[in-house]
Amino acid sequence: MSLLDQIGERLENLNKSERKVADVILNDPKSATRMSISALANASLVSEPTVNRFCRNFETSGFPDFKIQLAQSLATGTPYVSRDVEQNDSTEEYTDKIFTSTIAAMENARKHVCMSAVEKAVDFLIQAKQISFFGLGASGPVAMDAQHKFFRFNLPVTAYDDVLMMRMVAAAAHTGDVIVAISYTGRTRDMVEIAQIARSNGATVIGLTADKSPLAASSSVCLSFPTPEDTDKYMPMTSRIVQLILLDVLATGVTLRRGVEFQAHLKKIKDSLKATRYPDLPPEA
Known part of the structure; x- marks a missing residue:
């Protein structure tokens, strides 16, 4: 995990003075790499010893070493592949990095998911x-996967990845219809416009997207998830996993709200697949 990711991960556990230093660095890490210790202390409204203590908390020998590692964290990654992977990584290294970064992203999302937003979406x-x-x-x-989960709830459920179909569905929407708009950045112009069209026709829009994004502002309720992934430059990896988990959360919430009686319906659907599968092999003696 890069130094920037570590700072973001531990932000809530820092004391008040160290949090000020972290905020300055996270707001503009590139500028922080060019600051002297006195400049960073002044920008953070703390003392120089506080800055030094902050740096050592992140397993660096002091401020100069901290700046080097901060610069390296900004430069890491193979463009258009993954920010965590280097060009010369071995199979073992890049495999471990992808698993580790995904686990970290899931844990980070778990800590930041808004429970009231989940409740409202359900x-x-x-x-x-x-x-x-x-x-x-x-x-x-991700939208197609959601359709596979939600069709079990005895509701008309569809999924679209074609922008023209989305626009037409949004234009035909009515009060009582729910559209779940999935976008990591929330900056795709078409998706934002479609959300606005749907809401103007009375539909509810649930945004699975970045907080404070144009799509979030155009949604009835937003489930945001912090993942440090620049999908303008790298392949989307951890963001898709977090989206899938949030959809699992919503599907589980709907299932529990339906009550114990609804489980018989779910069992009937699952039992319908038994005839399509070979029986389990007996355990070896």
């Missing part, structure tokens, strides 16, 4: 007349 879904999942690009397969 409220909308449980009352929906029909549900549509929208996803463009890498979010398209």
